[in-house]
Amino acid sequence: MSPLDRINSFIITAAAGVLSSCSYSIQKNPVPSIPSAQNYKQSELGFGNVYSRVIRPNCIGCHGNGGGVNLESYANIKANLTKIYQAAIVERKMPKAPNAPLSADDLGLLNAWIQAGAPETAPGGEPGPTPIPLGPNFASIKYNILDSKCLLCHAPGKPVARIPLVTKDDLLNSPLDLVLPGNPDESGIMLAIRGVNPEKLMPPPKDANGSPTGFTKLSAQEINAIAQWITNGAND
Ligand code: HEC
Ligand code: HEC
Structure with missing residues (x-):
């Protein structure tokens, strides 16, 4: 490398460094201020x-x-x-x-x-939404499993927007055969949550770089609720 090349490559590296540190701070900064x-x-x-x-x-x-x-x-x-x-x-x-x-x-x-002291019941006395018990119906599966364990990734605007898991329609009409009514063992969602292919276990315990994501495997009760819903025909 001639001295001039070396200077050029230094400039390019430095410029890339500045650019990447800019994009880093842009990514790190959309920290919203807290509403009063x-x-x-x-x-x-x-x-x-x-x-x-x-x-x-x-x-x-x-x-x-x-x-x-x-x-x-x-x-x-x-x-x-x-x-x-x-x-x-x-x-x-x-x-x-x-x-x-x-x-x-x-x-x-x-x-x-x-x-406000983290009250269990609102000061006005309103109890707030009642939890839906875990069971083999879509409302319960959405409330207990999809909303909290899948939608951080599988929703519009999230990393895997390509495979949305938001509505019943998303599951029933997916090109990936996510839900085949009456046939849990071949339904894509069951293969994913059972980890039939361990590399594709959902939610993923590791990210693409092999670092832990923090997500945990669904419980046996959760997996059974989805299997039973599909066995029953996935229509409620
Ligand atoms: C941390 C992010 C993340 C979470 C949380 C997550 N997934 Fe995924 N999921 C992925 C990624 C990444 C892929 C691979 C996407 C691709 O192939 O383009 C994927 C793919 C899938 C697929 C397709 C598998 C295939 O064979 O192509 C299914 C089905 C799936 N996820 C179901 C779920 C379910 C159900 C949950 C919740 C129980 C869940 N995922 C939670 C990131 C996530
Ligand atoms: C993608 C996975 C993930 C999500 C989502 C997540 N956490 Fe965590 N959280 C972790 C992991 C992993 C740890 C332990 C390692 C650490 O402290 O970074 C942790 C640690 C914590 C701790 C303990 C910190 C300490 O000082 O000991 C608290 C409290 C916590 N999380 C609160 C929350 C709250 C509140 C939310 C939702 C607003 C949340 N987490 C969402 C993965 C997650």
Whole structure:
């Protein structure tokens, strides 16, 4: 390499460095500011509402059965409140990257609830949405499994938007044969959640680089609920 080439290649490397550090800071920076707690009505500040709007869709895929800190109940969330505040509101390191950070509205609601003392029942007395028990019907499967354990990746605007898992139609009319009514063993969704091909187990325990994602395998009860729904014909 001539001295001139060396200078040129230095300039190119330096420019690439500047460019990549710019794009890095652009990616790192869409940190929304937290809306004031005043923006939320007292009636919104109950556990049921905060759980269904913020925790269930954004945290339970990694903090449910078999995951690290379990955040599936009011008692568990209360016991970890300081850590949750630190990780999700102050440091913004949860949901763990590369998942999208909480939206401004999610951050605001979670923060307002914590500031209000994290009450189980909203100060106005409203209990909030009632959980749907796990069972072999689409509403329950969506509520208990898809929303919290799949949609961080499989929804429009998320990393695997190509394979949406949002509606019943997405499952029944997929070119990937995700659900073959009456035939769970050949339905694509069952192959994926059972990990018939371990490399394709869903949710994926590892990312493309082999680093842990934090997502845990579905429980046997969850896998059975989906299998039974398909066996029954997948029509409710
Ligand atoms: C993609 C997986 C994933 C998601 C989604 C996720 N977490 Fe985590 N979380 C982890 C992993 C892995 C750890 C343990 C390693 C660490 O602390 O980084 C963790 C650790 C934590 C801890 C413990 C931190 C400490 O100081 O001990 C808290 C609290 C937490 N997460 C809260 C949340 C909340 C609240 C959400 C939703 C807003 C969330 N996490 C979403 C993977 C996830
Ligand atoms: C952390 C992100 C992430 C989560 C969470 C996740 N997936 Fe996936 N999923 C992927 C990726 C990446 C692929 C591969 C996409 C491709 O081939 O283009 C994939 C592919 C699939 C496929 C197609 C498999 C094939 O053979 O082509 C199915 C079915 C699937 N996922 C189901 C699920 C279900 C059901 C859940 C929840 C229980 C889930 N996924 C959760 C990232 C995720």
